[in-house]
Amino acid sequence: MSGELFPRSRTEVAPGAVLVPDWLGADEQRDLVAACRDWARHPAGMRTVHTPGGGTMTAKQVCLGWHWRPYRYSRTTDDGAPVKAFPPELGDLARRALAAAYDEPPRPAYDMALVNFYDAEARMGMHQDREERSDAPVVSLSLGDTCVFRFGNTETRTRPYTDLELRSGDLFVFGGPSRLAFHGVPRILPGTAPAGLGLTGRLNLTLRASGLDP
Template sequence: MAPGAVLVPDWLDADGQRDLVAACREWARNPAGMRTVRTPGGGTMTAKQVCLGWHWRPYAYSKTTDDGAPVKPFPPELGDLARGALAAAYGEAPPAVYDMALVNFYDADAHMGMHQDREERSDAPVVSVSLGDTCVFRFGNTETRSRPYTDLELRSGDLFVFGGPSRLAFHGVPRILPGTAPAGLGLTGRLNLTLRASGLG
């Protein structure tokens, strides 16, 4: 894709996808469960989100959710998943401590505008795992939300990692392709797990 940006198709097998969907359903339960994200300007994001390890609010991190509940802990198995993902993408796992995840759920009408993942104090690569419906993923440049960018489809089980020169590339999800999830997954819509090293200690 670009220096430091790697797509690994079909990285997660069917059993691994089902296990991860089941885990996401547990993480989505209250307290500190799935929420609608509100922006400082008063708008709302169409993708819903639950945070693990650190709670993201535009545009900062905290240890408590919007209603004051403690954020759910970052599961150790997601740290293992991140290390395996980095090894698959780069051949080795950089020595970073992955300590947070954003789990985004997209229904058929959801999307996400072009943005950078820049609230972290670590420059470790971002690890993204897709589950359920295929999405159109737009991966751009580090300078602007506009062109040049590349559109590709991310399918259930695909891994996308971006670090190094591409760590601060703008990226987004212009649309979801409804009805494209694997039949045995039991998921309508798309789940995306974004694993990050916060560097916040």
């Protein structure tokens, strides 16, 4: 956002959890939005996720590389279609993100992504990303509307936690001691997407190394 009274800067929110504001430029954001629209098409496209307990997630999702079924991974979607391939350029993006967040050598090869779409009413409850067998950091990229992102601790869904604003283009990486921290999205701020992005709502790409045998 231009004209900030206090410009945002790289921040370590917790050990191993790093926010890099405005990491994606405008062109790269537009390219990713266009790619997400392609990935959302059927077959193996955007879906509503139902949990084993009968709940329904309000954020819609498409998977790349591995298909997430609460709470495990498979190579086929809910209707039996093969999951879409994980694009190599997202693996390159994950490596760049780690360098920006940690300034360290590349981690294991990233092989999957979950793309979540939030409309104005969507939420994500506090949860851990723990189905992966790799402890490589999770790379999170935000596009479109700003969200309130709640980043907690590794023991409980409740306090202590930190509420952050994640804006379009922001990078958030969490690994090391924070790899299994509970996190969620309690609120979307409608109408905050960049005007030239052509997106209403929020897209979140989380890039992961599954550690699973292909």
